[in-house]
Every structure is written in structure tokens, then in C-alpha cells.
Amino acid sequence: MDFGFMMHYAPYFVNAAYMTVFISFFGLVLSLVLGLICVAVQMANVPVARQIVRAYVELSRNTPLLVQLYFLYFGLPKLGVSWSAETCAIVGLAFLGGSYMTEALRGGFEAVPRVQLESARVLGFSPVQTFLHVTVPQALSTAIPAVVANVIFLVKESSVVSAIALADVMYVTKDLMGQTYDTYESLTLLVITYLVILLPISIVGTVLERRFDYARR
Amino acid sequence: MTDINATTTGSASLGVAGAAEHPAVTAQGAALSVRHLVKQYDNASAPVLNDISFDVPAGQVFVILGPSGSGKSTLLRTIAGLEPIQGGEITMGGELLRQAQSAGKLRSASASDSTKVGMVFQSYDLFPNKTVLGNIMLAPVLVQKRDKASVQAEALRLLERVGLADRKDAWPHELSGGQRQRVAICRALIEHPQVMLFDEVTAALDPEMVREVLDVILELANSGQTMLIVTHEMAFARAVADHVVLLANGSIVEESDHPQEFFDHPHTERAQQFLATFTYDRGQRQS
Numbered sequence: 001m002d003f004g005f006m007m008h009y010a011p012y013f014v015n016a017a018y019m020t021v022f023i024s025f026f027g028l029v030l031s032l033v034l035g036l037i038c039v040a041v042q043m044a045n046v047p048v049a050r051q052i053v054r055a056y057v058e059l060s061r062n063t064p065l066l067v068q069l070y071f072l073y074f075g076l077p078k079l080g081v082s083w084s085a086e087t088c089a090i091v092g093l094a095f096l097g098g099s100y101m102t103e104a105l106r107g108g109f110e111a112v113p114r115v116q117l118e119s120a121r122v123l124g125f126s127p128v129q130t131f132l133h134v135t136v137p138q139a140l141s142t143a144i145p146a147v148v149a150n151v152i153f154l155v156k157e158s159s160v161v162s163a164i165a166l167a168d169v170m171y172v173t174k175d176l177m178g179q180t181y182d183t184y185e186s187l188t189l190l191v192i193t194y195l196v197i198l199l200p201i202s203i204v205g206t207v208l209e210r211r212f213d214y215a216r217r
Numbered sequence: 218m219t220d221i222n223a224t225t226t227g228s229a230s231l232g233v234a235g236a237a238e239h240p241a242v243t244a245q246g247a248a249l250s251v252r253h254l255v256k257q258y259d260n261a262s263a264p265v266l267n268d269i270s271f272d273v274p275a276g277q278v279f280v281i282l283g284p285s286g287s288g289k290s291t292l293l294r295t296i297a298g299l300e301p302i303q304g305g306e307i308t309m310g311g312e313l314l315r316q317a318q319s320a321g322k323l324r325s326a327s328a329s330d331s332t333k334v335g336m337v338f339q340s341y342d343l344f345p346n347k348t349v350l351g352n353i354m355l356a357p358v359l360v361q362k363r364d365k366a367s368v369q370a371e372a373l374r375l376l377e378r379v380g381l382a383d384r385k386d387a388w389p390h391e392l393s394g395g396q397r398q399r400v401a402i403c404r405a406l407i408e409h410p411q412v413m414l415f416d417e418v419t420a421a422l423d424p425e426m427v428r429e430v431l432d433v434i435l436e437l438a439n440s441g442q443t444m445l446i447v448t449h450e451m452a453f454a455r456a457v458a459d460h461v462v463l464l465a466n467g468s469i470v471e472e473s474d475h476p477q478e479f480f481d482h483p484h485t486e487r488a489q490q491f492l493a494t495f496t497y498d499r500g501q502r503q504s
Contacts, residue, residue, distance in 0.1 A: 119342040119401075122297045123356040123408065124331025133355060137346040214345035214390065 005185050009176060013193045016172040021197060023086065023168065024155045027093025031154065032147075034094055035101025040131075042102075043109055053102070060099035065160045068092045073164040089161040093154055100150045108143030109135065141212040148205030152198055169193045247272040248310060248443040249296070249412050255304030255317075256288070256295055256467075265291045267467040268305070273412070273460075278438045279445045280454045280476070283464035284491060289447040290339075292464065293414045296445070297336045298323065309333055309411060331360045335405030339417040341397045343389040343404070349376070350385045353404045361408060368407070375403040379433050395426030399433055406437075413437070413444040420449060431457075451495045455480050463488050 038053045060068075072088040083091070112135050120130040140147075162171035173190040177183050250272045257264035266288045273279045283289045294300045296307055298315060301323050307315040314333060318324070343352050353372040357363045376382045379399040389397055398418050405413060415434060419427040431453045438444065438457050448454055454461065458476040462469055463485075471488040473479035483489045 113340070113342075115338050115340050115342045116344065118297075118299050119336075119338065119344075121299065122330075122334060122336040123404070124328050124360040125356065126328075126360075127325055129359055133359065134344055134346075138344075141346065212346075214388075 001188065002182065002185050005180070005182055006189055009186075009189065012172050012176070013169060013189050016167055016169040017193050017197060019166060020155070020158055020168040020170075020193075023089045023093065023161055023166065024158045026090045027097060027158065028151055028154055030090065030094035031097025031101045031150075034098030035105050038098065038102040039105045039109055042106060043135075057099040057102055060095055061103075065092060065096045065157055066163055068095055069160060069164055085161070085164050085166045088164060089158070089166055092161070093158060096157065097150065097154045100153070101147065104146035104150055105139065105143050107146060108139035108141070111142045112138045138214065141214050144205070144209050144212055148201070148208070151205070152201060155198060155201065156194070248275040248277070249273040249314075249445070250308045251296070251305070252308070253305035254292075254295065254302060254307065256291055256300060257303045263467070264303070265467050266295070266302075269467075269469060270305075271462065271469065271472070273443060273445065275411075275443050276441045277443055277459045278457050279443075280458035280461050281445060281447045281464060282449075282451075282454060282461060282491070287464040288467045289464050290416050293336065293416045293445060293447055296412070297334050297414055298330065328360050328362075331356060331408045331410070333410060334412050334414055335408060335410030336414040336416065337398065337401045337405055337418045339420045341389070341394060341401070341421070343392075343397050343400055345389050347389075348385070349381065349387050349389070349392070349400050352389070352400060353407055356404070357407050371407055372403065375406055376400075378436075379403055380429075393426060394422045395429045398422070398430045402430075402433055402437070406442075411443060413442055415444065415446045415448070417447050417449065451480070451492070463491060465491070 038057070041049045041053050069088060069092040072083065072092050073085065076083065076088075116134055116138065117130055120134045125133070158168060159170035161168050162174060165171070169190055173186050176186045176189075180186070252270050254266055254269040255264050256266035269292065271279075281289045281292065291300060295302050295315065301318050302315060304317050306313060306317070343349075344355070347355060350369070350372055353375065354365070354368050357368045357371075358365055373382060373385065376385055379402060381396060381399055381403075384392065384396060384400075389400075392400065401418075418434075419430050422430065427450065431450065434444075434446070435453075435457055446454070446457065455476055460472065460474050461476045461479045462472040463483075464470065465487050471479070471483060471485045479488070480492065483492055
């Protein structure tokens, strides 16, 4: 292995990692917001919106991210909507992640015992107060492991954005391999970059799981 | 509104002393008044509660006994506003609290509800995401918009009263079942409810923990708190009750203002039968 080569090209990966983290971060935040809205619609059993959420979840889960990105990047301009590659990447990740987060969060919400809601009701909480102070904290605590798994999955899935010419770590790696033919070193740098990004997330996830595990005895 | 027959005799009691006066008693002077209450689930053939009427004067300890499925818990839940009712009405201090709703819909809880009824459930229901103090302080601060400092002072006084002052920062999962129930009582009391409802609060507890919870309820009774208690602890019921009611199949079978007499000499066959299930006779053992 050529360590001199790796040291030389490492700064390219640092810059590309910023792009990966940038896209992933905003994609994830939007995924979570979208997931929370969808779950709220499902829990509140809003008539028409419930069916729309169901259709969205199935559409989003059962189509590849690459296809979703192509649609946003190459398809939308035909309809007169031209977004930057960054916007397409973030919206694409949010579209995919939203359904995964919906399913992960739904599990948490369904696990909140009925008597918790009844206690809140007798204490005089409004439905909104119950939702914010009782349901959400407990549901999130149960959902943390599944949500963390989705976060890691989505960061990895962000490698697909290289297909719409965004200079993320995957894109830089393909570029480097094309220019230098040093495949082995390039891919090793890529693996290291992903580990540097994802291992801290894994560790924070484990800490959060422990911290908010209210159900333990 | 009330779709049941207004000419029914009000109380289903069978000629027990005190019970016959029911239809004449007005809601005045009663902390809680239940009139012709009917509770029926949509797909059920018979009502769970069938024309229940009673009054609970302020300061009274009203104990409800009965076999499983007799409707005792459902009765408390209708008073707490957790179950829609299909007939009759419940008033508190002369003010309408619950009435039959069209389409069986429950209206949302409001801040004014918080000062009317407080309830403690059989299953541990403390909020696991809050500490002991957090559990007690949440509702008065959030719902009743009271001053945080004075709420905290009162919460600490209540914890002192139930012997848990040193556990104020503990999480619910760190407490025993008996401790959780005592905290749950504090959480309800801090809202100053006119009526407290206890729904088999010791049923899930180890025998040794039953005592610590019942002692708190007994002390509360002595302080003049109006309360309705559903329990299977007969010795406790006998000790604490001002008024005993026996529910069976959704109706009041027997009631009495003299608990000792009720337990020793029940009038109705159903009550004799029910109370007999709690006693064991050495004579049954074949030597």
C-alpha cells in the first residue's frame, strides 16, 4: 500500500467529507421532521392525510434512491423546476429517509401505554400537551435504536448523490481511481472516511440509547 | 340528551337502609352526584353500567366493591372522563361534569378538569421520562399555570407526607411499586382535586407494599378528602369506608352507610355470596 499516495490525497477526502456530512445532515433533519409529521397524521388518524402518508411511505420505500434522485435532477427541470444538485440530494435523502423514520417512530408511538395518556388526560393535559410532554418523549426513547440505524443507513446511502455530480466522498474516490488507477489506496481512503464520519454517530447513538432508556428496570 | 327512561326508580338498591332516600336527595351538599348513569359499549348486548345513581357528600370515603367485570373500574373511568356515557349525568358541586354525548365522543380535557377529579390507576402510570419531582410538578405548572417555586414547595411537602422526601430526584424505574403509587397519589393531590378516585391501586403490589399505600389513603381520608375507592382489600375497605356500595352486573346490589354492619351482616344474597369468597373456613380442610 502506498501511504505517500494516501497522505497526498487525504485533503481531497476531507473536503468531500464536508459535502457528505452537509448533504446527510440536512437530509436527516428533514427526514426526521417529515417522519414526525407522518406519524402525527397516522396517530391522529386524519382521514385523507392518512392515506396520503401511507402511499408516500410505500412509494418512498419501494423505489431506489438513485431513481428518486434522477427524477429530481433530470425529471423536474422538464416540469420547469430546476434545483441545484445539493438541493436535489437533500430533498432526495429526505424523501427516502422520511418513510424509514416514519416506520421507526411509529413503533415508538405505538409502544406508549394507554394508561400514560389516560393519566395525562385526568391531570387536565390538552391533547397537544399530552403529545409534547408524554407521548413524544416516551416514543422517541423507544424509537432511538431504530432511528440511529436509519441515520447510519442514510449517511451511507448518501454515496448515491455522486451520480448527480455532487463531489461527495464517493465521487472523489471514483475520480481518483479514474485518474491514478490506484484503486486499492483510493478505496481504503474512502472506507476510512466513512468510518471517521459514522463511528462517532454509532457511539453517540449508543449513549443516547442508554441515556433515554426509560423502560429499563 | 338522556335517552333513558326518566321514570326508573333511580337507585337499583334493594331496600337497604339509607338507599331508599336516593331519589329525594338533591345534588346540593354533594361533592359528586351520579344520576341514571348508563354506560354501554357499541357492540355489547347489555350495558356495563345500568342506571346507576348515588351521591357522595363532601369529605366522604365512598368504597365500591364487586366482582371482576361488575363495572367498578368503568364507573370510576366515566367519572374521570375517560369513557363516554350513553345516558344520565354526573354533576360535581351542582355543576354538570359529564353527560351523554352524541356519537359517544369524549370532549378533550381542559385545565378546569384538573381541579375536579384526581385519579390513581392500578398499573403504575408515572411518566417514565420525568423524575419523581418532575412527575408531580408537571401538571400544576403546565395545566394550572401555577408558580413553579410554590408548586415545588408543595410537591416537597406532599412527598414528606407520604414519606418519600428523600426520593424526590429518583426516576420512576428506580422506585418500588408501592413508592410509585405513593408518588402517583402526590401527583394527583397537588392539583387539589375535589374528588380523588382510586382504581384498585394496590392490586398489582406485593403484600408488604400494600400497607404503605393504604396507610397514605387512610391518612388522606382523615384529612377530609372526598374519595371513591375501588378495592379488593376487604379489611381496608372496612377500616376506611364511610359508605359501601356493592356493584354486580352493572347495578348497585346493596349499599350501606354502616360498613361494619354491611361486612358482618349483608342483607342481600348477592352480597353474602360475594363476601363469602373472601373468607376461608378451617372446617373445609378434611383432617
